[in-house]
Amino acid sequence: MNDSNDKKESRQHYFTLHDNLNERSYELPVLEGTEGPRVIDVRSLHAEADVFTYDPGYKSTAACSSEITYIDGTNGILRHRGYSIEDLAEHSDFLDVCYLLLHGELPSPEEKEEFDRDITHHTMLNEQLIFFFRGFRRDAHPMAIMVGIVGALSAFYHDSTDIGDPLQRMTASHRLIAKMPTIGAYAYKFSLGQPFTYPYNKASYAENLLKMMFKVPADEYEPDQVLIRAMDRILILHADHEQNASTSTVRLAGSSGANPFACIAAGIASLWGPAHGGANEAVLKMLTEIGDKDQIPEFVARAKDPDDNYRLMGFGHRVYKNFDPRAKVMKKTAHEVLEKLNIDDPLLEVAMELERIALEDEYFVERKLYPNVDFYSGIILKAMGIPTHMFTVIFAIARTVGWVAHWKEMMEEGSVSIGRPRQLYIGQTERTFTTVDVREHKQSRGWSWLWGGHEN
Numbered sequence: 001m002n003d004s005n006d007k008k009e010s011r012q013h014y015f016t017l018h019d020n021l022n023e024r025s026y027e028l029p030v031l032e033g034t035e036g037p038r039v040i041d042v043r044s045l046h047a048e049a050d051v052f053t054y055d056p057g058y059k060s061t062a063a064c065s066s067e068i069t070y071i072d073g074t075n076g077i078l079r080h081r082g083y084s085i086e087d088l089a090e091h092s093d094f095l096d097v098c099y100l101l102l103h104g105e106l107p108s109p110e111e112k113e114e115f116d117r118d119i120t121h122h123t124m125l126n127e128q129l130i131f132f133f134r135g136f137r138r139d140a141h142p143m144a145i146m147v148g149i150v151g152a153l154s155a156f157y158h159d160s161t162d163i164g165d166p167l168q169r170m171t172a173s174h175r176l177i178a179k180m181p182t183i184g185a186y187a188y189k190f191s192l193g194q195p196f197t198y199p200y201n202k203a204s205y206a207e208n209l210l211k212m213m214f215k216v217p218a219d220e221y222e223p224d225q226v227l228i229r230a231m232d233r234i235l236i237l238h239a240d241h242e243q244n245a246s247t248s249t250v251r252l253a254g255s256s257g258a259n260p261f262a263c264i265a266a267g268i269a270s271l272w273g274p275a276h277g278g279a280n281e282a283v284l285k286m287l288t289e290i291g292d293k294d295q296i297p298e299f300v301a302r303a304k305d306p307d308d309n310y311r312l313m314g315f316g317h318r319v320y321k322n323f324d325p326r327a328k329v330m331k332k333t334a335h336e337v338l339e340k341l342n343i344d345d346p347l348l349e350v351a352m353e354l355e356r357i358a359l360e361d362e363y364f365v366e367r368k369l370y371p372n373v374d375f376y377s378g379i380i381l382k383a384m385g386i387p388t389h390m391f392t393v394i395f396a397i398a399r400t401v402g403w404v405a406h407w408k409e410m411m412e413e414g415s416v417s418i419g420r421p422r423q424l425y426i427g428q429t430e431r432t433f434t435t436v437d438v439r440e441h442k443q444s445r446g447w448s449w450l451w452g453g454h455e456n
Helices: 003-008 045-049 085-091 094-103 109-120 129-134 142-155 166-192 205-214 225-237 245-255 260-271 279-290 293-304 325-341 346-360 362-366 373-383 388-411
Strands: 013-019 024-031 069-072 077-080
Touching: 013 045, 024 045, 077 085, 077 094, 077 325, 085 094, 085 225, 085 325, 094 109, 094 166, 094 205, 094 225, 094 388, 109 166, 129 142, 129 166, 142 166, 142 260, 142 388, 166 205, 166 260, 166 388, 205 225, 225 325, 225 373, 225 388, 245 260, 245 388, 260 388, 279 293, 279 346, 279 373, 279 388, 293 346, 325 346, 325 373, 346 362, 346 373, 373 388
Parallel strands: none
Antiparallel strands: 013 024, 069 077
């Protein structure tokens, strides 16, 4: 643990745990951060009391200390290094936020210029990686391609895989942030059968992503400033979100000493899950299912029915018990994009009507089921012409800096302890082994063999 964390944690308070079975008590230190709930330090509990804590999903467990992001779900607060997400989205650009997450402070004009230049000149991919893309089927999901390509980066950039070298760690961090839009855009182009578009060094990060996705050799393409700003905000709002599933995955992989490219590939795989990064894609599927504004009352009634398992996607949030602070920014951006593009799309009309109902209907207001960031980002990405299977890819591009920042923070702690969660074992106790000729036939509780021969 670094010095700054030592200063922020206090061991003056203790939590007393009483073991009724053995009639013993244990005093556990209580740690206090700068904000948020106090934390009971249970590291000595197993050694002293021979017990583990049980917390499936780690909903009540702090697995690390961090100085990067603070969330207060009750009051709808999200801050990066002390700065509110609203201020960052309104007054900075994505690379400004990247620098803040990596270094702890906003950059000076000189630092910003140097950082932007560094990222810009790392955006190209080794040409041999093009053959990797061509090895996939055209209908491969772009997230599958991203997992493979990012994992393969360690085979091409050997000069930034030594996790013990601070310079190599920073080089790897810059490369990952820089190359992720190129990888994502190439995955999209490959699915269309279109030629890859090389990065543009004179374009901003968000503009470069849009150009690589939508430009073709036969035509010029200059994205509108409203769309560039919208993409930049989407990237900012998804840059980091504390110890979520994918970030925890990156930290756990990193704790083993794995190289940074492998760690980020693991994070991408975790993000791919529909319960994590696929939420805005689920919003579009819901809108498609509703289909027309006239059908909305039926689906809203189903969402209100306690005997119906149906729920509207993109409303409420498992962390924020109030309005998602990112959604406030996304709402404004969504309306700016729709007004600029003037799109006549029935699904977008459905989305706007659902938004109105959620903000006015007593059922939604009382339960604080407000539209969240996934609701608005899905609308924006669809309006911009980005297909739903690319939504999680955009998320991964944005979240890379958060993954890298947490991985870098963990590496800089000095002494990294490999992650090793414990378990509550509920299987068979010791049994006597019998040879196959004397075993009784029992109904298998495991896999059934449903195929024969070989699978190609």
